[in-house]
Amino acid sequence: MSTASSAVETPHILRPPYRDEQIDLGKEWDPPELRCGSTTQELGVWGEEVAYRHLRARSIQILERNWRCRRGEIDLICYDPARGSIFACEVKTRRDHGRVPAIESISRAKLARLRQLLAFWISTHNMHAELLEIDVIAITVSADHSWNLCHIEGVL
Secondary structure, three states: OOOOOOOOOOOOOOOEEEEEEEOOHHHHHHHOOOOOOOOHHHEEEEEEEEHHHHHHHOOOOEEEEEEEOOOOOEEEEEEEEEOOEEEEEEEEEEEEOOOOHHHHOOOOHHHHHHHHHHHHHHHHHHOOOOEEEEEEEEHHHEEOOOEEEEEOOEEE
């Protein structure tokens, strides 16, 4: 089960509007055990699945997952009928160890690179988009296994 915090500081590169959401995907979607043997990769895979389910619950169409080319990777490429836009979604999942929060670990350079990758994806799929947007989903997992999902639309 997830737990939404009451306040999230807005990082210097990402600005509102954003939503902290409390979503319950069931016991089977609790984060991987926070033990020495669990890897960052396992946590990342879990976080991407949570983000995928979050977007699908909002009626957003997932066009690609983990799309890669020589230039880089996009976690999720989506179409939101409500916004009328195709967007790339960067998913960051971190344990809450007091280091840099997940949402603050995404640089402007990374966001700009994602926009270029999205433009390349659109051109290779013979699609047209008037607006190229980047969304960020940041998931922070606490030691007690509660977690917080913060979805920021159109950060760039």
